[in-house]
Amino acid sequence: MHFKVRAAAKEDCKEISRMIMELAVYENMPDQVKTSHEDLERDGFSPNPFYECLVAEVPDEHKTKDGHCLAGRSTCGHVSVSGQRQPASSSLCVGGQDTLGSSTRQVKRLKCCPNDGYTVVGYALYFYTYSTWKGRSVYMEDLYVMPDFRGKGIGTGLMAKVAQVGVEKQCVRLQFSVLEWNKPSLDFYIAKGAEDLTAKEGWHFLRFHGQSLDTLAKEAPKD
Amino acid sequence: MDRFKLRKAEPKDVPDILRLIKELAKYEDMEDQVILTEKDLLEDGFGDHPFYHCIVAEVPSEKQSNNSPVVIGFAMYYFTYDPWIGKLLYLEDFFVMEEYRGFGIGSEILKLLSHTAVKTRCSSMHFIVAEGNQASIEFYKRRGAADLSLEEGWRLFKIDKSSLLKMSSGPKE
Numbered sequence: 001m002h003f004k005v006r007a008a009a010k011e012d013c014k015e016i017s018r019m020i021m022e023l024a025v026y027e028n029m030p031d032q033v034k035t036s037h038e039d040l041e042r043d044g045f046s047p048n049p050f051y052e053c054l055v056a057e058v059p060d061e062h063k064t065k066d067g068h069c070l071a072g073r074s075t076c077g078h079v080s081v082s083g084q085r086q087p088a089s090s091s092l093c094v095g096g097q098d099t100l101g102s103s104t105r106q107v108k109r110l111k112c113c114p115n116d117g118y119t120v121v122g123y124a125l126y127f128y129t130y131s132t133w134k135g136r137s138v139y140m141e142d143l144y145v146m147p148d149f150r151g152k153g154i155g156t157g158l159m160a161k162v163a164q165v166g167v168e169k170q171c172v173r174l175q176f177s178v179l180e181w182n183k184p185s186l187d188f189y190i191a192k193g194a195e196d197l198t199a200k201e202g203w204h205f206l207r208f209h210g211q212s213l214d215t216l217a218k219e220a221p222k223d
Numbered sequence: 224m225d226r227f228k229l230r231k232a233e234p235k236d237v238p239d240i241l242r243l244i245k246e247l248a249k250y251e252d253m254e255d256q257v258i259l260t261e262k263d264l265l266e267d268g269f270g271d272h273p274f275y276h277c278i279v280a281e282v283p284s285e286k287q288s289n290n291s292p293v294v295i296g297f298a299m300y301y302f303t304y305d306p307w308i309g310k311l312l313y314l315e316d317f318f319v320m321e322e323y324r325g326f327g328i329g330s331e332i333l334k335l336l337s338h339t340a341v342k343t344r345c346s347s348m349h350f351i352v353a354e355g356n357q358a359s360i361e362f363y364k365r366r367g368a369a370d371l372s373l374e375e376g377w378r379l380f381k382i383d384k385s386s387l388l389k390m391s392s393g394p395k396e
Contacts, residue, residue, distance in 0.1 A: 020306045033307045034346075043309060051304040127304055130275040132244040132316045133257045135267060142306055163382070164391035173381050180376040193386030197379045202354035204372035205379065209347040212367025213337050220331075220338030 001062055001152045005161045008053035008123065010045040013037040015120040016053060023144040027179060054161050056122035056145065056154045063119045121149040124158040128169065138166035140176040155188065177205065227328050228292070229335055232277035234269045237261050239294035240277060247318040251353060275301045275315065278335060280328050295323045298332050302345070312340035314350035333366065351379060 008016060017037035024030045043050045122145035129139045140162050145155045166174055176194075178185050190196075197203045208216060232240060241261050248254045267274045280296035296319035303313045314336060319329045340348045352359050364370070371377050382390070 016306075024307060029307075035306060035309050039309055040306070043304065050302055050310055051306075125304070125306055128274055128301075129303065129313065130267065130299070130301055130315055132259060132299060133248060133253070135259050135263050136274055139303065141304060160390045163387045167384075167387055167391050171387075172384050174387055175379065175381045177377045177379050180378050189380055189382075192382065192390060194380045194382045197381055198372055199378065203351045203379045204354050204360075204370050205349065205377050206352055206360075206363055206368045206370050207347050207349045208337060208340075208363075208366070208368050212369075213340060213348055216334050216337035216366060217341040220334040 001149075002059060003121075003149075003152070003154050003157065004057045005054055005157050006057065008044070008055045010041050012053070012055050012120060013040040013044070016040060016055065016123050016125070019120075019123055019144050019146070020142065022146065023142060026144075027182075051125050051127045051141065052165070053126075054124045054158055055120050056149075056158055057119050058121050058149065060119060121146045122154050122158055124162050126162050126165075128171070129175070131172070134172045136169060136171045137173050137175060138162065138169070138171045140174060143176070156192075159192070227280055227282045227295075227323075227326070227331075229278055229280050229331060232268070232279045232297070234265060236277070236279050236294060237264045237268070239279070240264060240297055240299075243294070243297050243318050243320070244316065246320065247316060250318070251356070275299050278332060280319065280323075280332060282323065295320045296328055296332065298336055300336060300339075302343070303349070305347070308346040310343065310345045312336065312343070312345045312348045314348060317350070329362065330366075 014037045017035070017040055020035070021030060021033055024033045044053060123142065124140060124144075125142040126138055126140045129137045131137050140159070143155060143159060143162075145158070163174060176189070178189065180186075186196075238261055241259065241264055244259065245254060245257050248257045268277060276299070278298045278300075279294045281292035281294050284291055284293040297316070298314065298318075299316040300312055300314050303311045305311050317329070317332065319332070337348060350363075352363065354360070360370070372379075
């Protein structure tokens with residue numbers, strides 16, 4: 001299947017946000033996603049971006065047929081003033097007024113789904129880090145391809161482009177993290193020469209989050 | 224030890240920062256893995272596109288008659304991004320020289336980093352610790368840190384430059 005990998009544009013943030021949620025569902029942690037596509041737009045496309053992103057696109061003839069908005073939801077519907085959910089259809093997707101039979105009702109747009117399927121089917125989100133031992137590095141935070149488009153080289157294509165960007169920026173290595181139960185991903189990365197540093201050198205990820213971060217911050221010396 | 228001071232690192236601190244990086248690597252039994260030079264640190268931290276930020280801890284020198292300060296600790300950090308929660312502060316290196324430990328300098332550095340994280344709208348401060356480094360793990364856990372490798376099963380991977388070059392020059396789509 002022919003596909004194209006390109007740098008994400010601000011307009012892609014809604015699609016990226018959709019796929020971030022799909023990846024979180026796959027990792028069994030959907031309730032941990034707090035960012036909106038507006039956050040992604042602000043944080044990735046301002047003068048001082050905090051990440052860079054690549055998207056993988058397929059031509060229109062290969063786009064998805066079903067138009068799912070969020071993983072797990074089977075319809076994307078609009079809710080009428082009376083509160084009754086209406087099934088998705090192209091006639092309702094314009095929002096505003098809806099005429100059904102002889103009556104006209106105000107229809108509130110619940111979620112705007114494209115009427116036709118998606119062409120953006122994968123993404124890789126990464127940023128630059130720094131190793132005090134080796135210097136510039138690139139960290140791939142997310143790599144995701146929609147289930148129907150796996151096994152066609154798209155994940156490899158996305159990762160190769162991240163590698164290319166890293167090499168151009170004189171990065172000495174690419175790092176990322178994988179959940180220990182995620183065997184398909186572990187196999188995918190090891191086949192490409194990845195080393196498990198948690199197994200080999202005993203590195204563990206730690207964090208201060210929420211309350212623990214706030215508590216420490218309050219005790220900081222005043223400026 | 225009530226006369227230490229924490230401040231933002233300046234270009235003149237680069238030789239001290241490299242000295243401390245090597246001391247930390249030695250503490251982790253990986254001294255031969257440091258290939259970074261003072262020139263790299265200067266360009267990468269104080270050039271047009273800084274890849275890191277640094278705080279240093281200094282104390283008045285007892286050996287010099289004018290008591291000019293000596294750098295005895297540092298923390299290097301940068302900003303990363305979690306698509307689920309947004310901006311994060313990532314703590315790359317954190318070290319206080321052995322003879323200056325136990326005086327609260329490390330704690331004060333950690334508090335300043337946390338304050339920086341909150342001030343810059345970061346949701347979280349992340350870092351990695353080798354599981355053999357029990358003293359450091361205890362230091363962090365006492366202050367409320369969670370071990371995500373144990374709690375959620377995250378494993379750190381790397382791909383080195385030779386494999387990166389191979390991947391980036393692979394067959395085009």
